[in-house]
Amino acid sequence: MTDTDTELRVNKIRSGTVIDHVTAGEALHVLAILGIDGTGGETVSLGMNVPSKRLGKKDVVKVESRELSQGELDVLSLIAPDATINIIREYEVVEKNRVTRPAEVVGILQCPNRECITNAGEPVDTDFSVLDDGVRCEYCETIIRDDLTAHIDV
Numbered sequence: 001m002t003d004t005d006t007e008l009r010v011n012k013i014r015s016g017t018v019i020d021h022v023t024a025g026e027a028l029h030v031l032a033i034l035g036i037d038g039t040g041g042e043t044v045s046l047g048m049n050v051p052s053k054r055l056g057k058k059d060v061v062k063v064e065s066r067e068l069s070q071g072e073l074d075v076l077s078l079i080a081p082d083a084t085i086n087i088i089r090e091y092e093v094v095e096k097n098r099v100t101r102p103a104e105v106v107g108i109l110q111c112p113n114r115e116c117i118t119n120a121g122e123p124v125d126t127d128f129s130v131l132d133d134g135v136r137c138e139y140c141e142t143i144i145r146d147d148l149t150a151h152i153d154v
């Protein structure tokens with residue numbers, strides 16, 4: 001039996017997304033990426049430091065009635081590179097994908113450089129290239145290495 005089978009059995013959701021194999025300790029950052037802070041009425045279940053054969057410990061995030069955009073998946077992959085995304089409809093897993101590390105992340109992160117054109121009130125989406133150890137703004141070349149979630153534009 002896989003970790004996912006166990007998790008889904010314990011607490012099934014009717015429809016939505018189960019983000020499994022999240023790096024332990026990152027569950028709250030995943031919620032930040034999704035823009036979920038508890039005020040939107042979403043039903044969310046979190047498992048933190050759940051035993052996992054593959055990872056030792058993992059976090060699991062279940063969000064009802066919500067699927068993820070590609071931009072959200074791209075940022076998610078940077079903080080939880082082992083995550084699996086399970087799309088649930090009528091209690092069944094209809095789709096299951098590993099996240100993949102993108103070459104670039106468009107429109108989710110905010111550039112920390114106040115002088116950057118993406119912060120000038122122009123209708124320009126942010127665009128960061130993904131490096132081995134961070135991301136780099138394509139407009140002003142500012143590099144973000146730590147705490148990506150602090151730069152999420154929600």
Ligand SMILES: [Zn+2]
Nearest residue numbers: 111116137140
């Ligand atoms: Zn920039």
